[in-house]
Amino acid sequence: MKLSARNQISGTIVSITPGAVNGSIKVDIGGGNVVTASITEEAIADLGLAKGDAVTVIIKASDVMIGK
Numbered sequence: 001m002k003l004s005a006r007n008q009i010s011g012t013i014v015s016i017t018p019g020a021v022n023g024s025i026k027v028d029i030g031g032g033n034v035v036t037a038s039i040t041e042e043a044i045a046d047l048g049l050a051k052g053d054a055v056t057v058i059i060k061a062s063d064v065m066i067g068k
Contacts (some may be wrong), residue, residue, distance in 0.1 A: 007059040011035065013051050016044065025049065027057050035059075
C-alpha cells in the first residue's frame, strides 16, 4: 500500500474497545509507546481488525488531537 502521508508507524493492536458509533483501537508501536485511534465501528468491521493484528498507524499533521 503506497500513501502520500509520511507519518507512518508500524505496530500491533493490543486492544479494541467498541462503542455505539466509534471504537477505540490501541496500537503498541514499540519502546513502551501506545497510540490510540478512534475509528468507526463500520471501519473496524470492514478492515477485520482484531487484537494481535499487525497494522500501520498513519498520522496526518492536520488531524492530530491531544486530550488531557
